Amino acid sequence: MKILLVEDSATLRHAHCSYLRSAGHTPIIAESGEEALQLVEKTPVDMVIMDVEMPGLDGFETTRLMREWLGNDWIPIIFVTGKSDDQSYLEGIDAGGDDYLIKPVSPAILGAKIKAMERIAHMRQQLHQLNTELETLSQRDALTQVYNRRSFDDLSRQQWLLANRRQEPMAVLMIDIDHFKLYNDFYGQLSGDDCLVKVARAIQNTLRRPADLLARYGGGEFIILLPDTNLTGARQVADAICVAIRDLRISHQMSKTSSVVTASIGAACTSHYDGRTLQDLINQADKALYKAKYAGRDRAKVVEFSPLKSLLVADDDAQTLDLLGDELVGRYQMAVAGNGEECLEMAQSLLPDMILLDIRLPGMDGLAVCQQLKRFSDTASIPIVLISGMHKAEQLRLGKEVGANDCLEKPLDRQRLLAKLDNYLTGVP
Template identity: 45%
Template sequence: MQILVVDDSALVRDMVTSIVVNAGYPQPLLAKDAREAKAHIKRSVVDLILMDIQLPGVDGLQLTRQIRRNLKDEQWIPIIFLTIKDDPDYLAAAIDAGGDDYLVKPVNPVVLLAKVHAMARISNMKAALDETNLQLNRLTQIDALTNVINRRGFDESLMHSWRLHRRNDQELCLLFLDIDDFKTYNDNYGHPQGDRCLRQVAELFKTCLRNESDLLARYGGEEFVIVLPNTTLRAAEKLAQSILLKLAQERIEHQHSHVAPYITASIGISTTRDGASTAQKLLSQADRSLYKAKSNGRNQICCFEDIEQLATDAEL
């Protein structure tokens, strides 16, 4: 569990750090004011905040209201206030601002750890409930034609994978796939046959997934996406190559294609290693890579890092 300690006293920050680290928790994030605290929350997954109420500038009560207002319900972070004021009205104000508990300084290490353990249990229970709800939502977010996740389900699943990527600091890859010349396929073979082709291609894509963590979704029309949590770029490239190979082996007839006499696909790949700061930017990078693969002649793979390298070489 990642803890954020917000206190303008270096002595208090060091004391709290010593207590939680000795209890087996990771090194906490440290902030001396609201600005540093918000920066940590923005770039890291925070599971618990231990916060002084009397902070310079924006105090702990104001900061808590801002956190509760800016974060969605599924990003709830428990907040325990640490303060020198042992006053019932102050306690009421702290809870009303959005705090979850209240401890008076100097903090008793045993009491602090008991509170932290309690919040950890609640946080773990919420995480398990969120995962269960995600699985239930997926059952209602299936594309009726291809029997894979639909666009809405993809959006939610990508955000879930993104949060896991940030929490665990593991590489996340995304494949954007487009069936080549599919409009021409529909124009010549008819839409009913086009629907059958989409179902066949979706089934082929599914056979290339490695485990239950990999997720295939229909993005729209003849476009598909594959989310690959905890996956290196090289592993993502290998999966993409297996897709192109299976399409070549399957040889789904497409005599009107400008690429080959069978169905082919273009694939763009992006990875969090390329500096995407949000899930949407990761998707945008995969989309740019797909466009490059199509402009290069289709039936091929393009990685975002290759686009970046070409741009760098051009500048040199």
């Protein structure tokens, strides 16, 4: 052990140094408290033997300053002094000492105290190592050894704040193993676990930077946060992950997509942070994931995150569409469906934040469309406002039957229209 000996007496320094060397330790000498503090700042030591009565800084004050400088880095400090009163003993322990010896100190007692402190230091080191291992385990998914969801939430928030401060782009990727439940049911949980481990490893191997953050999000789903990554970079990573998972060649007889295990990926990117949250970006990536699944799976859908809420308008009346276009451009992202069948398809693929639905549509009418959308789990929660030339009471009655959220009468009134949109899209009544 490297032992710092702080002693102003040349005679005692010599005696203690001789003993320490004979016991196999390396003494480092300081003749004053000031010199001891300078040495500790520059030289790592394992233990300190501290005289109390010294010119300048005494042993108690030196120890207080030493503990303050060391912070959480604990090393044992043994006081050696001629003060034998109880008050001095208590003052020494309060100052940060771990033991208190009265001069003259026999080599046998000093050796025993050093061994005891060495044992305590070793136990603290083991405890620190165990705590570090436990902390690592608490951050990792037990099966795949990538980060768990709780750790992702903590670490991603830090990355989000950093990217916001630096005004750097950021991307979030949501990855879902295609038909993983069918795989688990057919091959069994052990095979399912093995599949998850291999997929996690394949994903991790595509990530090249230490700051890229991969976590298991639940079941067969993973999430990645890519700092300083634009739309092009996110697309490259997403495509590479699709290929890497496909190239594992894990047989999947129950897949409706491929004979091997594949994955669908949704990615969202942003470089503007005002009025946006990390959860907004994750939600956008989740929507993109659904679109990748709807498009046939085994593919990536990458989108630029927009702060504008999305609105699907299903109407074939040119006058109504002109009015909506004039009022809503720049306020919302607007998509238009000209008939009922098109509205159903676009609602399932786009997952808009709200739907304006004309009752009298060509083909499947708006009531039938609304009824179907409310039956689908992915679209059931989307607010649907019916529009038609009917009286409001009749609209409300029909809307209630099919699960619509509200209605508007034609011709559309600008103020009422904007009030409805604000109510359902921003929560402002």
